[in-house]
Amino acid sequence: MRKAIVSIVTICLLLPISITAQSISKKELKEKVRQYRIEHEHEIIKELVDFLSIPNNADDQPNIRRNAELIKSMMEKRGITAQVMETGGSPLVYGELTVPGAARTIMFYAHFDGQAVDPSKWIDQEAFTPILRPGKMEAGETGPEPIPFPKTGERYQDDWRIYARSASDDKSPITALLTAMDALKSIGVPLGSNVRFIFEGEEEASSPNLMSFAENNPDLFNAEVLYICDGPMYYSNQPTLKYGARGIVTINITVYGPNTNVHSGHFGNWAPNPGFKLARLLTSMRDEDGYVLVDGFYDTVTPLSDREKQALADIPPYDEELKELYGFLQSEGSGKSLMELINRPSLNIRGLESAWVGSQARTVIPSEATAAIDIRLVKGNEPADMVEKVKRHVRRQGFYIVSDDPDRETRMNYANIVKITGDGGYPASRTSMDLPISLLTIEALTGYHDDDVVLVPTSGGSVPLYIFTKYMDLPTISVPIVNHDNNQHQPNENLRIGHYWQGIETFAAILTYVK
């Protein structure tokens, strides 16, 4: 990290704004915010627990609206002008806080809906009755016995965890942000910028109305940056800023054999086997190290800047721990690190199917074989262009491409037929680390926490940040605060208390120093 910090400071000296004219030192700010939190642990957790107690499946509109109303009242309690707004689907909550004399406007995004719950999979608890356990519980396993929530005046321990749907994804960032505002108000530190808030109610349903809402309300998004408060911190639990997210496009590839499953004894060696055809086609697409052999697959990648390269080089590797966690000896990518490889587009077989295996298997030559593929995109890749490149590759392997199951005439005209269908997808997004607001955000956290800040050019998961960056010219920076081992999207989702405390401190620094 040291090299990165030096270069950031150097560049910042050239910027028109003064990042040294801070009215409170980072050490002092952090200590005072921490002291505020220690004195208010009971009420801080109570606000979060009450919030987590309202079910938040995006399909459950009455409860989604109860969540929205609660957020509105929590915001108004902090002096934020807030309103519940309609999107055509779930409502969202929008808010503004104008700071006298502020030169900038920053905006925070989070979502209050949660991944669907399968109650039968939640061990020893209900998803919307938050409980406290003195440690980690793996998904689907029994964990340490629950303990009662401490009474007023009693302290929480950092390793304790709150278990409930959306404890991490993504309600806690909302209350941590509001708590940070409470702390700053209590200790008399002014906000550095005007602040806007947008809290969405259908992110887990793929944000079907967010783009049209933004198009219909462009003024609401008139800000210099959108801080995405979602997702986990880097594996090392260092403070993390993420500047982008992969895009994605999915395709299904179906290869055909005979027009019905036929007897493998009567026709084996003679009727064309679609499984082998599919295997050959897939094998032609990548080498053994995962390097994609589709012509031009990497051509449109926007190269990383020097700062992004340096940031990548500075990220402490976590690859060996992840290999241990997921139980494999050798990763793909010819020895390159996970974080580096995330900045390349990927071609992934996410599913295979042909006839039956196991106890259902029958001695047939299957009539077809299908591979479900996802292509993760990085900045510069256009979904349609990437799919077209794959199609061109498929044609070069001698296949005739159709978009529906082939009819009799097609079948009798082409020896190798493949159906390719897809979902359209969306592109990646990557905010430049060289923007003034990027540097300001880095600087706000540099030297504030004990650990160096991890700067991630592109995070692995796909999020449609392009809605903001590409169509609204609003750069996004993700500020994740929750533990990576939070069982996100799984049963027994949880939030580590120590991470929550640190998240409050992180938001306090951004609210203070980004000005």
Place this chain on the structure above:
Amino acid sequence: MRKAIVSIVTICLLLPISITAQSISKKELKEKVRQYRIEHEHEIIKELVDFLSIPNNADDQPNIRRNAELIKSMMEKRGITAQVMETGGSPLVYGELTVPGAARTIMFYAHFDGQAVDPSKWIDQEAFTPILRPGKMEAGETGPEPIPFPKTGERYQDDWRIYARSASDDKSPITALLTAMDALKSIGVPLGSNVRFIFEGEEEASSPNLMSFAENNPDLFNAEVLYICDGPMYYSNQPTLKYGARGIVTINITVYGPNTNVHSGHFGNWAPNPGFKLARLLTSMRDEDGYVLVDGFYDTVTPLSDREKQALADIPPYDEELKELYGFLQSEGSGKSLMELINRPSLNIRGLESAWVGSQARTVIPSEATAAIDIRLVKGNEPADMVEKVKRHVRRQGFYIVSDDPDRETRMNYANIVKITGDGGYPASRTSMDLPISLLTIEALTGYHDDDVVLVPTSGGSVPLYIFTKYMDLPTISVPIVNHDNNQHQPNENLRIGHYWQGIETFAAILTYVK
């Protein structure tokens, strides 16, 4: 066929038995058997229909026993000494008929149990209530309207079909054989040999007790040939003799990625993808024409004899019709014919599975990918040896083979792990066409029907004939009589009347001339 007939005649002249000393010419025999049938159509069909009316799923023991008792009484009606015998599973019916002065003993096999019935799939009828339709009905489609069975004295048309479970597979050969004996008795033609019969009650359940029964009762199988009366005639509907059947061994190949499905965004390009590993492994096993690249795969094949080669060359090709039927342009095997390729071992992907495809697909790197494989064997191939060759090939591709899911230590020690499990399988069988009994059987049918006899060295479907040929030194020859388009194992199974009539004539010729 002409060349084959000439050579058979040449060889037969050298044999100790005289095949020319027949008391009745083929033309006369056929005409008299036909006349008998025409005069008895009503009672012939009634006996079959009554037989088909008794349900015969191998699981349905009370009805299986009713079938066995009926067969016993039908046999006794013909003077056969018959008994229902226990096997440990379904009973079988064994019978003997001693012919004064006969030099040989021939034996017939058929089975009276049927493939399981799904009543919801049978269109416009119940499986065990035989009906008559004036033509062909495809599986799962409505067909020509049923017609009443003709009254006594009314004639049947050849293209009419009886629809019921086991109409073809495999009750009709039993009644056709017994009817042939009636005809011969009626016209005063003596049987050429002593005759034994074995009718099995659990063939569709994979004959779990047949081998132990044979081992415990070797004397019952003291015959020169076992005629297997099962399966369809060759596609061209010419009279058919089959001298063997493929063996089979199945294996499942599972390749491993991470120890759980992981997020393809967070880990795509880095976590090893088992789908691509499996595709590469499968692709290494065969070339694009289906030629198996596993070292030594074809080494143990017993070469075809000159007579077998000639028989193959004489089979009228039906490949183009089958391509049309099954809707594909190009077969595997570099242009070789289906019948030729059946005499090679095959390596077939019968199923693929990894995570999910279609609407269930998720953006994961799957934890594993599985291929279900069947290897069809021909004479000379030993199942265990063939599997070992595949394993050797897999190891050469850099895989470490396990027989259970790998434990943590194995996972961290080997980059490429594959689990291979199998079912043991059984070998192929091929009776030499040069045996005296083989030649006698060919001669019995040569010049008897209007069409040439098709001689099939190996039929495609696997049948455990090795129980007889390998362990009991009892050559088998299949004498199929039913139409190939009989919806075998499917709903609306049927028997074409014209085939049934011809089958009666075929058995009459064998019973007369094999002596």
